[in-house]
Amino acid sequence: MSSKMRLMAASALCAATLVCASGAQAAGELKIYNWFDYIPQDLLDKFAKEYDVKVTMDTYASNEDLLARLKAGVTGYDVAMPGDYMVAILVQEGLLEKVNAFELSNFKNVREDMLGVYWDPKREYSVPYQWGSTAFMVDSAVYGGDINTWQVIFEPPAELKGKINMLKEVNEVLNAGLRYLGYPRCNDNPEQLKALNDLLLKSKADWLSFNSDGAKEVLVTGDAAAGQIYNGFGKRARDERASLKYAYPKEGYTGWSDNIVVIKGAPNIENAKLFMNFMLEPENAAALTNFAKYSAGVKGVEPFLDKDLVEAPELNPPADAPKAEFVPPCPENVVLMYDKIWTNLLK
Structure with missing residues (x-):
């Protein structure tokens, strides 16, 4: 032209x-x-x-x-x-x-x-x-139990210990922990935030890595047997490793x-x-x-x-799954407290 x-x-x-x-x-x-x-x-x-x-x-x-x-x-x-x-x-x-x-x-x-x-x-x-949504995937060839709970991530079974990748995303990780504890998002309760901090530090001992860009690859290669992931990346991961399953945790998950x-x-x-x-x-x-x-x-x-x-499970939650939760931005004082927890976690 x-x-x-x-x-x-x-x-x-x-x-x-x-x-x-x-x-x-x-x-x-x-x-x-x-x-x-x-x-x-x-x-x-x-x-x-x-x-x-x-x-x-x-x-x-x-x-x-x-x-x-x-x-x-x-x-x-x-x-x-x-x-x-x-x-x-x-x-x-x-x-x-x-x-x-x-x-x-x-x-x-x-x-x-x-x-x-x-x-x-x-x-x-x-x-x-x-x-989409953010939850996690588990390699069913490694662990065959119920995966629809954050307990798999925060108090993992023996098969998954040391084989879990978490997203390097402060809100995704902290909100997942808050859901598991049954606490609200945008939380400024000192006692509940201390409990969250303690949970994350304890769980970190059972985690392999924090990686967002490679969240799919570590699951596909088998370096990780479970990992927090965005649902689309999850679908792409399952295309390459059919034993991977996307979870819809009963405690809730992020939309x-x-x-x-x-x-x-x-x-x-x-x-x-x-x-x-x-x-x-x-x-x-x-x-x-x-x-x-x-x-x-x-x-x-x-x-x-x-x-x-059209029917991919990663894009179509089951009827009994909770609805994905959209989380608005938190007040500045909460952000500062979250940043402290996150910085401490990544040390």
């Missing part, structure tokens, strides 16, 4: 949709800051070709890592994919562009349960990316929703909005789900999904 034709196509797109500001051209760059292994390269290539945009991507290991880098003044990125509670924090910290995402032409495809969300009630800053946001001061805001709109296309959202194995936040993806995802 010639440069003139590309310009005409971009102008037509801007006129037909609400994703371009007046005079903006669909060309240039898009710099993505994303979680590790969370989008297929061919989908990035499709966007790059469709809009004549050079796409580059760096990765982070946790929501807190993203927050720390942005607060430290890291610049140059256009979009990121923070979790629900982190979107709320980034908005509060003034680290996101208010792009009125609800005006995007493909916003009509967003699922109803992804509207009016606590982290961005009017969807002024974000659109859904992928959503989460990652989102596409535009970082404050993004050098390529219009391309960022184009990318948001692109990912709200059902075919593109399904391509992401087929790769990452999480659930899409838009309607109409079913015709494009791989058949094995």
